[in-house]
Amino acid sequence: MLTRIDHIGIACFDLDTTVEFYRATYGFEVFHTEVNEEQGVREAMLKINETSDGGASYLQLLEPIREDSAVAKWLARHGEGVHHIAFGTADVDGDAAAVREKGVRVLYDEPRRGSMGSRITFLHPKDCHGVLTELVTAAKPH
């Protein structure tokens, strides 16, 4: 069961500049940074609020580190903007199986590693009214 908006994934050309925009404009601070080699991005998580399921909602700022990464290709087509949205669940495996059964294409056979040790999968945007949708289970209870 999806119990929170976990994050909004925003693709940008330059992570440092974009982090500084969110800090200077709104006062949002960086909670966590990492490089995800498999996804081909470096990223900054800005924690915005905690959520009623014991988790939190973040902005996830994403800069590609390889020209062949999905985010790099997306940026080349669209320019900067909202790349995906992510719903938090305690059971990404179960929820991914359930939506697959309903005919929504799930992009990974098995969940992969996401931010902060989470396990994630993505749903095909063409099956989700144009929204690239991520399901995420945090590494441990917050």
Added chain:
Amino acid sequence: MLTRIDHIGIACFDLDTTVEFYRATYGFEVFHTEVNEEQGVREAMLKINETSDGGASYLQLLEPIREDSAVAKWLARHGEGVHHIAFGTADVDGDAAAVREKGVRVLYDEPRRGSMGSRITFLHPKDCHGVLTELVTAAKPH
């Protein structure tokens, strides 16, 4: 001060079909519906979680009711997808003034009526790394 992700605004061609997609796929239920004549949309709010500032996070599904509405024009260019993101604040007037002072274009001189009696304004996406950004103060404490 912005204290929550208030909602993610998603533009769609047909509200009923899209509401049904979110219900059938994830179990999200409609919390509120309304027509906003000024914005030229009809909309459904799906409440996803409550937030640590006493508010909540929603998906806001938007269908244009006029071809000359901003959302209709956006849909014609982009197709369905994430139209904007919204941050909640107790003081939309103060926060709008503060970001304007930092050189970010605020689209309204004064906040206008948003969902559920809220007061809203928008920041120019070109000043926000491609993200159409809304600031919203709820009608009353949740």
